[in-house]
């Protein structure tokens with residue numbers, strides 16, 4: 001093992017035997033027992049997957065698959081989940097990053113969806129307040145705009161009612177002057193006033209990973225970079241498992257399961273094709289782009305949901321010294337992995353900004369980074385991308401594979417409940433076996449063990465005090481605590497005894513990402529575990545060489561592998577900044 005790796009292992013060994021954040025690790029028969037969702041333990045997860053027969057095998061490690069795995073394992077099922085790339089690398093890291101009820105769907109009279117998503121918002125927040133932050137959203141109205149004062153007021157009131165919003169968070173109507181005070185850069189010409197209502201800001205990838213970690217901690221066998229390649233069938237042509245390819249080594253192995261759930265997001269049709277399933281309904285993909293600006297060029301302290309010249313609605317959201325704006329909504333054909341931010345996308349968003357924030361002299365050169373994702377929508381003939389419903393549907397193939405498609409990040413828990421209810425029925429029919437009821441409504445996700453969201457502020461304060469004693473700056477500590485919630489102590493623990501040239505906080509995050517969040521590649525760390533590539537690209541530029549070298553020595557990469565991981569990271573940097 002390289003010197004870096006040796007040092008790290010020695011360091012970890014010390015931590016294993018120490019108390020504090022690592023005290024839950026146990027040493028059995030001279031060997032560390034595996035309790036960690038670690039990149040170092042993937043082989044052991046594969047061994048387990050190969051040797052057991054699971055009740056449920058989930059294909060897809062986005063928020064939908066993660067939610068299903070957590071629901072199923074907490075009902076007593078034996079669960080395996082495979083993700084062909086990194087967790088959340090599909091749509092679940094490319095959304096508008098809001099846990100929201102979908103105000104605009106009221107325009108389409110999708111009352112049931114709005115009510116359900118609205119109620120789910122509160123549950124997602126309660127179970128993971130470290131990844132879900134209430135955010136007052138401003139809906140300005142102008143002469144001749146989509147909404148007037150009356151429609152905004154009534155619309156928001158209905159929204160509050162449907163979502164069962166608590167009194168302190170119910171909508172408030174603002175005068176023109178109050179609206180300008182909150183968002184001084186907003187278009188003043190024709191401005192009549194605004195409505196204020198609460199949505200929740202999230203980090204979609206971290207939400208997914210926290211749900212995944214919770215499922216793993218409850219006993220699910222989960223791994224990334226493992227692709228379901230073909231299905232296995234019994235003599236009655238019922239699917240009984242899948243051949244899986246480890247995409248890091250090329251090794252193949254078989255996973256046996258009584259039931260398979262296809263949660264492959266934009267790829268659900270490709271997975272159904274592996275099964276030669278008859279497809280009455282299919283997906284249509286719609287691309288959505290977001291662009292990130294520094295607050296020095298787009299100063300905004302108040303999130304705004306605004307009209308565009310073509311009658312759509314776009315968000316501008318302040319976050320960590322940046323403002324991000326989106327989204328576009330255009331049909332997309334092809335492999336979602338090949339998607340790029342086009343000139344047309346950039347024009348559309350910049351034009352929308354000019355329309356609602358005319359005083360800002362923003363140009364395309366000011367774009368700092370961005371991302372594009374595809375919505376997996378269920379095809380509805382004759383409808384444009386923004387008109388198609390975002391609701392989810394469940395299909396079952398003749399071979400017994402259950403597919404879940406459509407839906408929203410916000411509704412992941414409820415979607416999982418519905419699909420696992422069905423799995424329970426199917427398993428009962430098969431072997432007369434009973435499983436417990438769904439318990440995820442009151443189940444904190446990883447890092448969310450505050451004893452109630454209302455206690456978060458106090459716990460965060462306590463942890464900041466604790467970490468300050470550990471030699472981290474107050475700002476850095478606060479950032480870590482807000483991001484990792486009740487797991488922050490572990491991250492801070494890893495930052496102790498930093499043997500690299502990386503800053504302590506980044507070092508702690510890197511080790512935590514590798515040892516407890518299964519980060520395998522530099523892109524996993526910079527995009528899905530920390531979001532740095534999207535919201536603080538300067539950190540990536542400054543530290544990428546050190547991070548790649550560190551990972552290379554830890555994982556024992558050859559020169560060729562190191563270069564290829566660096567190239568992959570550089571490609572993602574280029575991709576995020578093609579906007580420029």
Ligand SMILES: Cc1cc2nc3c(=O)[nH]c(=O)nc-3n(C[C@H](O)[C@H](O)[C@H](O)COP(=O)(O)OP(=O)(O)OC[C@H]3O[C@@H](n4cnc5c(N)ncnc54)[C@H](O)[C@@H]3O)c2cc1C
Pocket residue numbers: 059060061062063064065082083084085086087088089090091092093094095096097098099100226227228229263264265266267271286287288289327373374375406407408409410411
């Ligand atoms: C632009 C945009 C904005 C959005 N904004 C919001 C928002 O603000 N709020 C909200 O609630 N929702 C939002 N959504 C919707 C939300 O992001 C999606 O509904 C959600 O992320 C879908 O998650 P998923 O797990 O179904 O799909 P994905 O996250 O794409 O996960 C599917 C996974 O399956 C894996 N996979 C595919 N094939 C295989 C295979 N053969 N073997 C193993 N793994 C496989 C893929 O690699 C992928 O990671 C938005 C969507 C977009 C595109």
